Amino acid sequence: MTQLKPIVSHSHLDSIPSSAAGKFKADKSSSSTSTYIHRLRFNSSLQKLTLWSFLFLVAVLFFFLLSPPSPPPPRRKNLQSTTPWGGSDWERRVRSSARVRSKTGLSVLVTGAAGFVGTHVSIALKRRGDGVLGLDNFNTYYDVALKESRKSLLDRTGVFVVEGDINDGVLLRKLFDVVAFTHVMHLAAQAGVRYAMQNPNSYIHSNIAGFVSLLEVCKSVNPQPAIVWASSSSVYGLNSKVPFSEKDRTDHPASLYAATKKADEAIAHAYNYIHGLSITGLRFFTVYGPWGRPDMAYFFFTKDILEGKEISVFEGPNHGTVARDFTYIDDVVKGCLASLDTAKKSTGSGGKKKGAAQLRIFNLGNTKPVPVSKLLSILEKLLKVKAKRKVVSLPRNGDVQFTHANISLAYKELGYKPTTNLETGLKKFVKWYVGYYDPKKKSAW
Numbered sequence: 001m002t003q004l005k006p007i008v009s010h011s012h013l014d015s016i017p018s019s020a021a022g023k024f025k026a027d028k029s030s031s032s033t034s035t036y037i038h039r040l041r042f043n044s045s046l047q048k049l050t051l052w053s054f055l056f057l058v059a060v061l062f063f064f065l066l067s068p069p070s071p072p073p074p075r076r077k078n079l080q081s082t083t084p085w086g087g088s089d090w091e092r093r094v095r096s097s098a099r100v101r102s103k104t105g106l107s108v109l110v111t112g113a114a115g116f117v118g119t120h121v122s123i124a125l126k127r128r129g130d131g132v133l134g135l136d137n138f139n140t141y142y143d144v145a146l147k148e149s150r151k152s153l154l155d156r157t158g159v160f161v162v163e164g165d166i167n168d169g170v171l172l173r174k175l176f177d178v179v180a181f182t183h184v185m186h187l188a189a190q191a192g193v194r195y196a197m198q199n200p201n202s203y204i205h206s207n208i209a210g211f212v213s214l215l216e217v218c219k220s221v222n223p224q225p226a227i228v229w230a231s232s233s234s235v236y237g238l239n240s241k242v243p244f245s246e247k248d249r250t251d252h253p254a255s256l257y258a259a260t261k262k263a264d265e266a267i268a269h270a271y272n273y274i275h276g277l278s279i280t281g282l283r284f285f286t287v288y289g290p291w292g293r294p295d296m297a298y299f300f301f302t303k304d305i306l307e308g309k310e311i312s313v314f315e316g317p318n319h320g321t322v323a324r325d326f327t328y329i330d331d332v333v334k335g336c337l338a339s340l341d342t343a344k345k346s347t348g349s350g351g352k353k354k355g356a357a358q359l360r361i362f363n364l365g366n367t368k369p370v371p372v373s374k375l376l377s378i379l380e381k382l383l384k385v386k387a388k389r390k391v392v393s394l395p396r397n398g399d400v401q402f403t404h405a406n407i408s409l410a411y412k413e414l415g416y417k418p419t420t421n422l423e424t425g426l427k428k429f430v431k432w433y434v435g436y437y438d439p440k441k442k443s444a445w
């Protein structure tokens with residue numbers, strides 16, 4: 001809109017001549033020639049101004065047209081050339097992976113299966129005899145090699161991960177043609193609160209469009225699956241009342257990421273209401289652990305401590321503590337499985353609702369917030385290396401000052417009870433980290 005300014009100021013200047021003309025009129029008696037020259041000068045400066053405004057407008061437009069749009073979502077692999085889907089072999093692998101091997105087992109499609117939480121949940125489901133099929137687009141938001149390693153781990157556990165995007169409705173329908181999934185564990189998303197400043201489109205693509213694409217397929221298949229999906233503690237945004245309860249309002253997101261998760265909760269409500277889909281949203285609180293995400297603080301703090309790099313420790317206004325309700329992956333996995341186990345069936349068929357369906361939202365946190373400075377101290381102790389700390393003000397790019405979960409609802413409905421404190425969880429993470437990145441040492445898995 002800045003390009004409009006010259007026009008506005010121009011029209012403002014336009015109003016000046018009437019009063020100025022009055023002055024000219026007063027001078028008229030002294031010299032009509034000078035008035036004429038004045039007018040001529042005034043008109044020519046007006047023309048110049050119009051010309052310059054026009055040129056400025058053209059330049060701004062030109063710049064606008066030439067400047068690239070915000071970057072596209074992280075580049076995906078060329079799925080067609082690397083892993084084309086379809087064919088009898090592929091269908092056989094899909095069926096085999098999703099085959100239920102226990103009496104009461106579920107048949108679960110896990111989206112984001114090569115992600116951090118997705119890998120852990122898929123393995124836990126498989127180990128207890130559920131059928132599991134993974135779906136992941138292997139985007140390059142962070143190290144794809146880590147995702148490939150998780151995929152190998154899943155392969156060894158008997159979970160096949162299909163390479164594909166949740167926005168690909170044709171692929172999703174095909175998967176449901178091959179397997180009548182009873183449940184969908186939806187964990188595919190553009191994660192991270194700060195990255196939205198660089199790539200907002202990626203959040204819309206995965207978290208909004210992708211979620212709707214998945215729900216569209218889930219609503220139309222028969223039988224409809226029950227859906228459990230990852231929301232986020234970030235929906236509590238700038239709320240100051242702690243601990244955060246599911247009953248609290250979530251109207252002040254501090255990041256686009258949080259806003260997309262909040263939007264997803266509203267979208268889930270609409271699909272539940274209109275189509276009878278059984279939907280459970282889980283608000284994860286800063287989940288950490290082995291096979292974690294390199295974009296998260298505990299992960300890159302570890303890397304940076306070992307590499308002797310400086311670490312920015314955020315602090316709030318007036319040296320206020322920045323803290324997180326860090327939650328260990330195994331505790332979160334238990335919450336995910338309990339959500340799947342207690343999910344009621346969807347009530348629709350052929351896209352039409354037959355009766356009211358279950359709609360739930362749970363906090364999955366640890367209820368013990370820990371300051372970021374303490375997180376760093378624990379890592380220093382475990383790694384036996386002093387960190388190069390630099391205290392900086394909490395940037396206004398999506399971070400909130402603290403999170404703290406009230407988990408009484410999850411405890412009541414799911415029997416969710418986290419048991420891992422940050423020291424114990426980080427010890428397991430560091431053991432994995434050192435083993436994974438140092439080939440001489442054995443992986444913790």
Ligand SMILES: O=C(O)[C@H]1O[C@H](OP(=O)(O)OP(=O)(O)OC[C@H]2O[C@@H](n3ccc(=O)[nH]c3=O)[C@H](O)[C@@H]2O)[C@H](O)[C@@H](O)[C@@H]1O
Pocket residue numbers: 191192193231232233234283284285286287295296297298312313314322323324372399400401
């Ligand atoms: O709870 C959640 O729902 C969210 O948890 C994390 O987001 P966040 O809690 O911000 O986790 P980190 O990015 O690992 O940050 C942890 C803490 O370290 C702080 N931090 C981060 C980066 C840094 O350079 N310095 C620093 O002090 C952050 O302010 C924050 O308090 C995940 O990245 C989100 O995807 C997830 O949805």
